[in-house]
Amino acid sequence: MRSTRTLAAAAAAALLSFALPASARDLTITSWGGAYQAAQRELYFGPFQKETGIKLVEDTWDGGIGVLRTKAQGTPVWDVVQVETDELVLGCEEGILEPLDWAALGGKDKFLPAAVHECGVGAIVWATVLAYDGNKFPNGGPSSWADFFDTQKFPGKRALRKGPRQALEFATMAQGVPPAKVYEALRAPGGVDKAFAKLDSIKKDLIFWEAGAQPPQLLASGEVVMTSAYNGRITAANRQDKRNFKIAWNAGFVYQIDSWVILKNSPKKAEAFKLVHYLTRPENQAKLPAIIPYGPTHVDGGKLVPAEYAVEIPSSPQNLPHGVFFDAAFWVENVEKLTERFNAWAVQK
Amino acid sequence: MTAGLATAALDLRRALRRTERRKTLGGLALALPLTAFLLVFFLLPILGMLGKAVENHELGTAMPRSAEVLRSWRGLGPPPEEVVAIVATELKEAHARRQSALVAQRLNREQAGWRNLILSTARRLPEAPNGTWLRTLVELDPAWGEPAIWAGLRRAAQPWTDIFLLAAVDLTRDDHDSIVKVPEEQAIYLDILGRTFWISGLVTLFCLILGYPLAYLLASLPERWANPLLILVLLPFWTSLLVRTAAWIVLLQREGVINDFLVRAGLLAEPVALVFNRTGVLVAMTHVLLPFMVLPLYSVMRGIPLSLTRAALSLGATPFAAFRRVYLPLSMPGVAAGCLLVFILALGYYITPALVGGAADQMISYFVAFFTLQTANWGMAAALATLLLLATLLLYWVYARLVGIDRLRLG
Numbered sequence: 001m002r003s004t005r006t007l008a009a010a011a012a013a014a015l016l017s018f019a020l021p022a023s024a025r026d027l028t029i030t031s032w033g034g035a036y037q038a039a040q041r042e043l044y045f046g047p048f049q050k051e052t053g054i055k056l057v058e059d060t061w062d063g064g065i066g067v068l069r070t071k072a073q074g075t076p077v078w079d080v081v082q083v084e085t086d087e088l089v090l091g092c093e094e095g096i097l098e099p100l101d102w103a104a105l106g107g108k109d110k111f112l113p114a115a116v117h118e119c120g121v122g123a124i125v126w127a128t129v130l131a132y133d134g135n136k137f138p139n140g141g142p143s144s145w146a147d148f149f150d151t152q153k154f155p156g157k158r159a160l161r162k163g164p165r166q167a168l169e170f171a172t173m174a175q176g177v178p179p180a181k182v183y184e185a186l187r188a189p190g191g192v193d194k195a196f197a198k199l200d201s202i203k204k205d206l207i208f209w210e211a212g213a214q215p216p217q218l219l220a221s222g223e224v225v226m227t228s229a230y231n232g233r234i235t236a237a238n239r240q241d242k243r244n245f246k247i248a249w250n251a252g253f254v255y256q257i258d259s260w261v262i263l264k265n266s267p268k269k270a271e272a273f274k275l276v277h278y279l280t281r282p283e284n285q286a287k288l289p290a291i292i293p294y295g296p297t298h299v300d301g302g303k304l305v306p307a308e309y310a311v312e313i314p315s316s317p318q319n320l321p322h323g324v325f326f327d328a329a330f331w332v333e334n335v336e337k338l339t340e341r342f343n344a345w346a347v348q349k
Numbered sequence: 350m351t352a353g354l355a356t357a358a359l360d361l362r363r364a365l366r367r368t369e370r371r372k373t374l375g376g377l378a379l380a381l382p383l384t385a386f387l388l389v390f391f392l393l394p395i396l397g398m399l400g401k402a403v404e405n406h407e408l409g410t411a412m413p414r415s416a417e418v419l420r421s422w423r424g425l426g427p428p429p430e431e432v433v434a435i436v437a438t439e440l441k442e443a444h445a446r447r448q449s450a451l452v453a454q455r456l457n458r459e460q461a462g463w464r465n466l467i468l469s470t471a472r473r474l475p476e477a478p479n480g481t482w483l484r485t486l487v488e489l490d491p492a493w494g495e496p497a498i499w500a501g502l503r504r505a506a507q508p509w510t511d512i513f514l515l516a517a518v519d520l521t522r523d524d525h526d527s528i529v530k531v532p533e534e535q536a537i538y539l540d541i542l543g544r545t546f547w548i549s550g551l552v553t554l555f556c557l558i559l560g561y562p563l564a565y566l567l568a569s570l571p572e573r574w575a576n577p578l579l580i581l582v583l584l585p586f587w588t589s590l591l592v593r594t595a596a597w598i599v600l601l602q603r604e605g606v607i608n609d610f611l612v613r614a615g616l617l618a619e620p621v622a623l624v625f626n627r628t629g630v631l632v633a634m635t636h637v638l639l640p641f642m643v644l645p646l647y648s649v650m651r652g653i654p655l656s657l658t659r660a661a662l663s664l665g666a667t668p669f670a671a672f673r674r675v676y677l678p679l680s681m682p683g684v685a686a687g688c689l690l691v692f693i694l695a696l697g698y699y700i701t702p703a704l705v706g707g708a709a710d711q712m713i714s715y716f717v718a719f720f721t722l723q724t725a726n727w728g729m730a731a732a733l734a735t736l737l738l739l740a741t742l743l744l745y746w747v748y749a750r751l752v753g754i755d756r757l758r759l760g
Contacts, residue, residue: 066725093468095447157603157622162708207625208708222604223625336724337461343716344537346708 026055027271030081033060035236039291048278054271065090068263072096076263079272080279082123085328086335088259092119098262098269105277106298112257112315114325115297120259121280122297124288127255127314127323128166131234132226133219134244142226144251145174149198151205156225159218162208162346164338165331166228169254169324171198179252179324186330192338196345208346219245235293235312249322255314256326257297289313395738402731405510407455408502411448412439419506425524426496427483434482436502437474444471452505458726459501459512466492500524513732538716538733542740545712548630548702549695555635556642556691557684564646564683569655582643590637594704597633598624601705629705637701638694642687649683685752689745696741713737 029045031037037060049056059078061067065087071078072091083091091097097119102108108116115122130148132141142148148158148170160167169182172195177185185191199206207224209215215229216237231253237243260279262272278284285296286304295313296302302315310316314323409416415436422428443449449471457464470489479485486493504510504522515521515528519536523529530536563582567575585593600606601624608620623629653676661671699714713733720730 062722064722064725066722066727069725090450093447093453094450210703221599221602223602333465334461336457336726339724340461340535343719344534347537347541347711348709 025077025267026057027268027275028057028059028077028079029275030059030061030078032062032082036232036292036294039288043287043291044279044284048275051278052274054274056275063087069094069096072263072265074265076266078263079266079268080275081261081263082258083120083261084258085256085326086332088117088120088261089328089332091261092117096264098264098266100262100276101273104273105280110299111280112297112299115257115259117259120261121276122257123260123279124258124285125255125295125297125313125315126258127231127253128161128228129231129234129253129314130170130226130248130251131215131219131229131231131245132248133222134246136222136225141246141248142251143248145170146176147251148226149174149202151202154225157205157207157223158202159207159209159215159224159227161228162210164342165326165335166254167199167342168192168195168338170228170252171195173252174198179254179322182252182324183327183330192341196341200345216241216243216245219243231312231314232292232294249319251322253314253319253323254326255320255323398731398734400731401727402513402735403509403511404728405455405505405507407451408505409508411443411446411451412436415439415502416506419503422503425500427494427499430481430483433486434478437478437482437486440467440471441474441476444474455505456498456501458728459504460497463498463501466490466498496524500526510728513728514735516729517732517736538713538736541711541713541716542736544710545696545714545737546740546744548627548634548710548712549692549698551631552634552638552695553642553688553692555631556639557688559635560639560642560646560687561680561684564643564650567643567647568650568653579647582640585637586640590700593637594633594701597629597636597705601629601632624705626707627710630702630710633701633705634695634698638691641690641694645686645690646680646683649686650680653679689748693741693745696737 031040037058041058045056045058048054061081063084068081068083068087068091071081088097092099099118100121102116105111105121111122112125115125130142130145134141142154147154160170168186172182172185172191173179175185175194175198186195207218209218209227212230212233215227216233218224218227219229220237220241220243229247231247234245234247238245260276262269262276266272280298282296282298282301282304285298285301288294288296289305289309289312293309293312295315296305305313305316311318314320408419415432418432418435419428422432427433440449440452443452449468453464453467453471456467470486470493473489475485479488483493492498500523504512504526512522516531517538519531519539520528521531567578567582570578598605602608603620603622603624605623607623608617611617612620623632657675657679658671661675662668666674696712697714698712699718702710702712703715713736717730717733717737720726720733
C-alpha cells in the first residue's frame with residue numbers, strides 16, 4: 001500500500017514537473033532555426049546580451065497558429081517570436097499577442113507599410129520565387145511563369161510548394177496577369193477556378209515540396225528542371241555549394257514579411273520590447289543580407305544594405321516592382337477552403 | 350480420524366490458496382508500474398483524442414447565453430427576434446473581450462467564409478438595433494437572412510458535435526441538420542482511407558514475398574552462418590528511419606544510382622520516375638518494414654523440425670507437396686503474426702510516404718499531421734485518427750476471427 005502511495009506521489013510529481021513552467025526564467029526568443037537562426041545569433045542575439053546585460057535564451061519552431069496558441073496559455077513560456085503574416089493576423093485577433101508601442105519603435109512611417117501591424121513589426125522580407133539550374137539551360141532558362149507552365153518549350157518535371165498558397169498566385173501570373181493584379185484576379189468570380197485549371201494542365205509533370213530545404217535539393221539532383229523556392233535557400237546553395245542556380249525575379253514573385261511579436265502576458269514584457277526594438281534597428285537589419293539575402297523592413301535599413309547584396313534581396317529597387325505582397329486577408333479568409341480544394345485536387349491522380 | 354484428515358486437507362487447500370493469492374497480488378504489484386504507465390501515457394491520450402473529435406465548447410465559452418437559447422430553438426431560417434437579440438448583443442460583448450475570433454474559427458469549420466462573416470459583423474455591430482436586431486444584422490451582411498448560418502450556429506451551440514466525425518467519412522449536415530454527402534469534389538477521406546489500406550496491404554504482401562524465403566534460409570542455416578545474416582537483417586533497425594528514407598531518395602531519383610545504372614546498361618533509354626510516386630512509397634516502406642516480417646517468421650521456422658519435411662519426402666511427397674502440406678501450415682503462425690505486424694505498422698506510416706511519395710500517395714496519417722500542425726483543426730485531426738483506429742480494430746477483429754489470435758506467434 002505504502003509503495004502504491006509513494007508511486008502515486010512520484011507519478012504526480014513527475015506530471016507536475018511537466019505541467020509547471022519554471023517560475024523565474026530568462027527572456028526567451030523563438031525563431032526558425034538552422035542557418036537563419038545561426039545568423040541571427042551571431043548578428044543580434046549575442047550583441048544584444050552584451051549591450052544590455054539581459055540574458056537571452058533561444059528556442060526554435062516551424063510556425064503554426066496552433067503552436068502559438070498553446071505557448072500563449074497562462075503565463076507564456078516564450079516572449080518574443082518570429083511569426084508569418086497569417087499567424088500575426090490570427091494571433092492579434094485572438095488576443096494572444098501584445099499590441100506594440102509604435103512611437104518607441106520610431107513611428108510607423110519608418111517601416112515598409114506591410115511591415116506595420118498593431119501586434120507585430122516586420123523582421124525580414126522574403127520571397128517565393130521561380131528558380132532553375134543555370135547549368136541546365138545554356139541557351140537561357142524560363143523567364144516567366146507562363147514558361148513554368150509550358151512543358152513543350154521546357155520539358156521536364158517542375159515542383160511547387162504543397163498547398164494552395166503561392167501555387168494559385170503563380171498559376172494566375174502564368175495567365176498573363178501582372179503580379180500587382182494577382183489577388184484582384186483571384187478574388188474575381190472564377191479566378192480561383194482558372195488558377196486550378198492552369199495547375200491541372202501540368203499536373204502530371206508537377207511534384208510538391210514542403211520543407212524549404214527541398215527545392216535546392218530537387219534542382220541539384222536533376223529531379224526537376226525548375227521549381228518555386230524561398231529566395232534565401234537558392235542564394236545559400238549558390239554561396240555554400242557553389243551551384244549555379246538562377247532566380248527569375250522578372251517572372252514575378254510573392255514576397256512576405258515575417259514579424260516579431262510579443263506574447264500576451266509575457267512576464268518579461270519590458271525586456272522583450274527592448275529586444276524587438278534592438279532587432280528592428282536599421283543598422284542591425286542591414287547586416288543580415290550579407291549572410292542570408294532576406295531584406296530589411298526598416299526603410300533606412302534598406303538603404304544601408306551594401307549594393308553587392310542588395311540585388312539578391314526581394315525588396316531591392318530592381319526586384320520589388322516584379323513582386324506582389326502576400327495578401328494575408330485573402331489567405332486568412334480562404335486558406336481552409338482552398339487548402340481543402342487543393343488537397344482534394346492533388347490527391348486524385 | 351477422517352474428520353481430522355478432512356480438516357487438514359481443507360487447511361492445506363486454504364494455505365495453498367493464500368499462497369496463490371499472494372503470488373497473484375505480487376505479480377499484479379510488479380505489473381503496476383507498467384499498468385500506470387500505459388494508463389497515463391497510452392490510454393488517457395487515446396481517450397483524450399476521442400474526446401477532441403466531438404468537443405464543441407467554443408460557442409458555449411465565448412457566448413454562453415446564445416448557446417443556451419440556440420440549443421432550445423427549433424426550425425429553419427432566422428430564429429425569433431429574442432434569440433437574434435441575444436446572439437447579436439453577446440457577439441458584440443465577445444468581440445470586446447477578444448473572444449469573437451474563437452467563435453469565428455469554429456463557424457469557419459462549418460463553412461469556409463463564415464470566419465469573416467462573424468468577425469466583420471462583430472466589428473461593426475451598433476450598440477442599439479436599427480429596428481430589429483435581425484434587420485440590423487442583415488444590413489451588415491445579407492448572409493444573416495439565410496437559414497444556413499443560423500443552422501451552423503445551432504450546431505456550434507451543442508455540447509458535442511459530430512461534424513468532424515461525419516467529415517472524416519465524407520458526410521456533412523445540411524440546414525435541416527440531416528446527414529448528407531459532401532459535394533463530389535470535397536469527398537476525399539474515404540478514398541484516402543481506402544488508399545491507406547491498399548498501400549499497407551501491398552507492402553505486407555511484398556514483405557511476405559521477400560521475407561519468407563529469407564527467413565527460411567536463416568532458419569535452415571547452421572547457427573554460425575545464420576547469426577551474421579540475422580545481424581544484416583537487423584542492421585536497418587539501428588539506422589534512423591529518416592536516414593533510410595532519405596537514402597531511398599538518393600537511390601531512386603532521376604539522376605540517382607539505379608536510374609544511372611539502368612540507362613548505362615542500356616536497359617532504359619531514359620530515366621524513369623521511381624520516386625515521388627507510388628513506386629517510391631512501396632519500395633521504401635517494404636524495405637523499412639521487412640525486419641518486422643522476417644523476425645516472427647524466423648522464430649517460428651526455427652521451431653519446425655526439418656525431419657518432418659524429410660519424413661514427408663521419404664513417404665513419397667513431391668518437394669512442393671511436402672512444403673505445401675507440411676512446412677507451410679507449420680509456419681503459418683509466423684506468417685500470420687508477421688503480416689499483422691507489418692500491416693498495422695504500415696497503416697500509421699507518415700514520414701516515409703511524405704518524403705518519397707507524391708501528393709496522390711499520402712496516407713491518412715499525413716492528414717492527421719496536416720490538421721494538427723498547419724490548420725490547428727484538432728477536431729478534424731482527432732476524427733481522422735479515430736476513423737483509422739476504428740478501421741484498424743475492425744480489421745484486427747476480422748483477422749482474429751479468420752486466423753485465430755492464439756495462432757499468432759511473435760517469437
